[in-house]
Amino acid sequence: MSLxxxxxxxxxxxxxxxxxxxxxxxxxxxxxxxxxxxxLQDQTALAYVADDNEEGLFTLVVLLSKKTxxxxxxxxxxxxxxxxxxxxxLHWTNGSASASWSFDLEDLPPKHLPHSHFMINPQxxxxxxxxxxxxxxxxxxxxxxxxxxxxxxxxxxxKTVLDWSFATNPDGRPTDRHRGLYDLxxxxxxxxSFELSFAPPDQGMFSGSEIRSAAEKLNAGLRWASxxxxxxxxTDVEERExxxxxxxxxxxxxxGVISEIHLSGTWLPAKNVTLTRSSRGRxxxxxxxxxxxNLVTYSGRLEEIDIGKFTFTLRGTPEGIERKGSFAEExxxxxxxxxxRSVVVAxxxxxxxxxxxxxxxxxxxxx
Amino acid sequence: MxxxxxxxxxxxxxxSFPASFPSGCPPxxxxxxxxxxxxxxxxxxxxxxxxxxxxxxxxxxxxxxCKRAAISVYDTVENARRNLQAxxxxxxxxxxxxxxxxxxxLSHPGDTGHMSWxxxxxxxxxxxxxxxxx
Numbered sequence: 001m002s003l004x005x006x007x008x009x010x011x012x013x014x015x016x017x018x019x020x021x022x023x024x025x026x027x028x029x030x031x032x033x034x035x036x037x038x039x040l041q042d043q044t045a046l047a048y049v050a051d052d053n054e055e056g057l058f059t060l061v062v063l064l065s066k067k068t069x070x071x072x073x074x075x076x077x078x079x080x081x082x083x084x085x086x087x088x089x090l091h092w093t094n095g096s097a098s099a100s101w102s103f104d105l106e107d108l109p110p111k112h113l114p115h116s117h118f119m120i121n122p123q124x125x126x127x128x129x130x131x132x133x134x135x136x137x138x139x140x141x142x143x144x145x146x147x148x149x150x151x152x153x154x155x156x157x158x159k160t161v162l163d164w165s166f167a168t169n170p171d172g173r174p175t176d177r178h179r180g181l182y183d184l185x186x187x188x189x190x191x192x193s194f195e196l197s198f199a200p201p202d203q204g205m206f207s208g209s210e211i212r213s214a215a216e217k218l219n220a221g222l223r224w225a226s227x228x229x230x231x232x233x234x235t236d237v238e239e240r241e242x243x244x245x246x247x248x249x250x251x252x253x254x255x256g257v258i259s260e261i262h263l264s265g266t267w268l269p270a271k272n273v274t275l276t277r278s279s280r281g282r283x284x285x286x287x288x289x290x291x292x293x294n295l296v297t298y299s300g301r302l303e304e305i306d307i308g309k310f311t312f313t314l315r316g317t318p319e320g321i322e323r324k325g326s327f328a329e330e331x332x333x334x335x336x337x338x339x340x341r342s343v344v345v346a347x348x349x350x351x352x353x354x355x356x357x358x359x360x361x362x363x364x365x366x367x
Numbered sequence: 368m369x370x371x372x373x374x375x376x377x378x379x380x381x382x383s384f385p386a387s388f389p390s391g392c393p394p395x396x397x398x399x400x401x402x403x404x405x406x407x408x409x410x411x412x413x414x415x416x417x418x419x420x421x422x423x424x425x426x427x428x429x430x431x432x433c434k435r436a437a438i439s440v441y442d443t444v445e446n447a448r449r450n451l452q453a454x455x456x457x458x459x460x461x462x463x464x465x466x467x468x469x470x471x472x473l474s475h476p477g478d479t480g481h482m483s484w485x486x487x488x489x490x491x492x493x494x495x496x497x498x499x500x501x
Contacts, residue, residue: 002456019429027453029481030421030439031430034453051456054425079453095429115452122449269445 001109003051003058005092010099015039016061016091018098020047026072026120027079034079034120036069037061044069046082047091050112056094058112060103062086075124075199079114117197117264124199127184128265130154130250131195136257138193146194146258153249153261154198155183160246161214161221164239197265215267221247222263225279233286238351241290244283251280296354297346298323299362305335312356314345325354334359382469382487385436387422392433393472393485400466400473404440404482405447406496407458413500417458418492437483438492440464440473444501446480464496 017040024036037047039061046064049057063086071077083105090103105113119125130150137146184198217234221243224231234240252258254277264272300314300323312335314323325347327335338359347356384392408417421427422435441447447461466473471486486492 028477028479029450029454030434030437030483031427049454052421052426057427057429093429109456111455113455115455118449118452122445269448 002053002055003090003108003112004055005099006090006101006103008101010101011089013100015041016089016100018093020059020061020091022047034114036064039063046072048079048083048114050090050108056092059091059093060088060105060108060113061091061100062088072120075119075121078116079118079120080116083113126197126199126265128154128158128263128267129195129197131193131262132252132258132260133193133262134252134257134259142194143257145256149253149258150194150196150261151186154196156249157218157246158184158214160242160249161217162210164217164242165210165214193262217243218246219268222250222268222273222275225251225283226273226275227279227282237290237292241287241292241350244287244290247275248280248283248287251275251283252277254280292351294349295346296349297344298354299342299344302335302338302341302343302345302359305339307332307336314343316342323354325356327356327359331356331359384471384485385488388436388485389432392436393474393483394433397472397474397485399468400470400484401468402442402473402482403463403465404442404473404484405444405461405463405501406438406440407447407451408460408462408500409458411460411500413462413493413496413498415493418496434483437474437485440466440482440484442476442480442482446476449479450481460500462496462498462500466495470495 017038020037022032022035023038023044025032025034026036027034031049031052032047033049035047037045039045044064044066045061046068048060050060051058060083062083064082065085068077068082068085072079072082088103088105089100091100092098117126117129130153132146132150134146136142186196186198189196217239220231220233224233224243225247233243250261250263252261252275259277261275262272263275298314298317300317302312303315304311304313306312309326310329310332311324311326314325317323325345327345327347338361342362343359344362345354345356346358347354349355406413406417408414410417418438420436420438421430422432427435441450444461444463451458451461466484469487470490470492471484473485474483476482
């Protein structure tokens with residue numbers, strides 16, 4: 001649906017000029033689309049071409065503060081949010097005539113505004129946006145578990161694919177640098193449902209090919225989980241398991257207030273992905289075919305703790321063999337405290353790789 | 368309009384720009400088309416109307432006449448998608464094309480990847496682009 005001139009009376013021509021001057025272009029195509037302009041009182045304003053049709057060119061104009069302009073430039077304010085910060089005017093011209101009206105943004109169809117996440121600098125577009133929706137997910141009623149889920153699930157999904165990508169690197173697994181990659185900085189959050197936008201990490205520390213590989217895996221897993229049967233999952237069983245586990249992390253729990261997870265961002269370039277509770281069932285079914293996971297407990301003497309790589313060695317085991325494994329980051333202090341002592345570790349073993357989530361002195365289990 | 372009337376017509380035999388193009392359009396320094404590019408479609412399937420210029424559509428009357436005579440394309444699918452994010456009203460899908468010298472002149476991409484394609488008279492513009500959409 002195209003925009004048309006409002007039927008109510010136009011403003012006097014003392015606020016906006018007949019031709020809006022272009023002071024600075026923020027985004028352009030065949031014409032400046034988003035730009036800084038000036039009112040007749042020399043006030044700085046943000047102009048956005050909301051439509052161009054047979055009737056003419058329709059431009060939204062809102063007064064722009066220095067703070068908002070800084071936010072546009074540094075990626076903390078989206079174009080759409082900047083347009084919503086002040087009551088807009090609607091400017092129309094057909095080349096020979098022009099007029100302006102005061103305007104309510106609520107009257108504008110959504111497609112005549114920039115996408116909610118459009119940033120003037122493409123470098124500021126979030127890597128991943130994770131949004132949880134559900135009946136109770138509104139500000140004032142939303143349990144904190146929703147916030148925790150969105151942050152932790154995204155982190156876990158990214159870590160799962162990055163662990164795989166870096167494990168295939170013959171130079172070995174990076175340490176704090178690796179962690180810096182999957183513990184993504186939060187760029188923004190929104191409460192209309194609950195959404196976190198994660199900014200890209202310092203990619204200078206990592207090879208682009210490793211990050212791209214991780215992104216492609218996550219993208220494929222999420223699309224498949226959403227029901228897209230055109231996505232072909234990896235044929236390699238171990239890789240397939242990684243992709244499915246990453247997707248599983250982001251599917252809504254089977255019960256609780258979250259009914260859907262919506263994902264977008266530069267790691268999901270083609271279209272947004274929506275995961276539902278049925279997505280979880282789909283992924284779980286597929287995982288059953290490849291699942292190599294076993295719950296295990298092992299005892300022995302805890303040695304060779306590497307707090308950079310989160311690895312350890314168990315010696316003096318009842319089976320007479322050394323066991324090497326990794327441990328969850330949260331367990332670091334306990335592992336260090338129990339170095340050289342006889343312990344029991346509990347965790348998960350997948351295809352011979354042990355990851356421990358609990359440790360205790362032999363005879364008592366605490367985590 | 369023949370090559371003689373429009374000094375920027377092609378050296379390729381028989382190719383010329385539409386008579387509706389203003390004189391001196393496209394600019395003389397505009398190179399022959401020779402690139403993959405992406406066009407935004409109004410619907411999910413490409414139609415002839417998706418490949419009309421602003422002048423042919425009667426839009427942007429206050430824009431420069433030569434600019435109105437061009438068709439907007441993008442150098443990468445990512446830049447085309449960004450344009451859709453910036454202006455959702457302009458379309459819903461993107462298709463990929465390969466433009467060659469026989470199709471007209473193509474400007475160099477700007478900062479946002481936008482390129483102007485001035486198509487020769489008689490070029491089947493729709494056929495320069497794939498059926499499938501992205």
